[in-house]
Amino acid sequence: MLPDRPAPDFTLKSFFNGGDTEDFTLSSVKGNWILLLFYPVDFGYVTPTEFYEINKLMSKFKEANCSIIAISTETIDSQRSWWSAPRTEAGLESMDNLRFVSDRQGLVAASYGVYKANENVAFRATFLLDPDMNVVSIEKCDIPVGLNIGEQLRQVQAALEMEKNPGAGIPADWHPGDEINPDPFIPEPNRVIGDQSEDLKHTFDHTMYQSQASNYSTRSMNKSKSMSGSTGQSQASSYYNKSLKRTISS
Template sequence: MSLVNTKIQDFATTAFKGGEFVDVTQDDVLGKWAIFFFYPADFTFVCPTELGDMADHYDELQKLGVEVFSVSTDTHFVHKAWHDASDTIGKIQYYMLGDASGTITNNFQVMREGQGLADRGTFLVDPDGIIQFTETTAEGIGRNAAELMRKVKAAQYVRNHPGEVCPAKWEEAEGETLKPGIDLVGKI
């Protein structure tokens, strides 16, 4: 079942952010755009490349009013140890949610059956807590934060411009959208 257009479920956890442990719940997500970025485990191989790529785009995401929550089934203690041990992970300024119970991973339906690890799942949540975008990739396929940025901007555009939609390869700078209606039927 697709989670698109569904509200995020309740959760409570501890995260590592900014050198501190902080409590985070679903209420901390409401009122802003949020990316939930699930990955299998700390101290692995593809994961640090993805998390580092996201860190490189974090300032731009913040300017768009987007908060990032990376999630694995590791604890917040392991996130801190990885942050301290890796130059790539050390540059992360966003939340690193611990999910040892698997509650959040199961809520977003990306738990690998019988493994206790998350799939590579990405979810864009709007300020109302509604999931607007989801993507899940196989173990060996890393994600691209630049492409995710494009999708965030498109989702924000559509929310702010009712009645308009963003076509394939839409870029904010070009700004050409579509207004669905009978006049467009069969003309695209």
């Protein structure tokens, strides 16, 4: 799964705002920005903190026309119990504008590359999708590490800014109201600035030498097939090691 690639579509059991359980298809919300949020378990210690942050920022996600879809391998009944439980029990107190999706077999999590099969849970992850359901950004974390929800919102806002300014570059730590670079952010082919030409030449020469050394090493190893006994193998191995040393030292 990479940015600028189509997100896998799916249909799973789901509920929205505590409503009835229904089949939900991801492409049914195509046309909106979508934040897919994979999480491992209901309740717990880390997971509720992520959703409490979502709750704080929900109005801004709505302003950005961004739907939030929470996916886990938990059952719908478990998700519903967690959604309605009070915060004193690490619950979500029936927070609004949040869709839960149950991926019991982990097939969707696996298709997005975030399935931990030995525990049948999803790793923590977010996938920001544009209105055409192409991936804009990805964040994946190990289970004990909580996600930065504020950063997910910032990326949505940055993507919207790019829509208004095609080809513009959005700098690090940009927030709405900050200046942007209106120039194209992708350098022209073969464009060299200042002393970079010598650096690029060195990089090119170094890469060429690595390729040559690798080819030489391969030929040396192939040569060992025609040699007999351990002496021949030792000589071929020596050629290989010398080639690697020359590559590293360059």
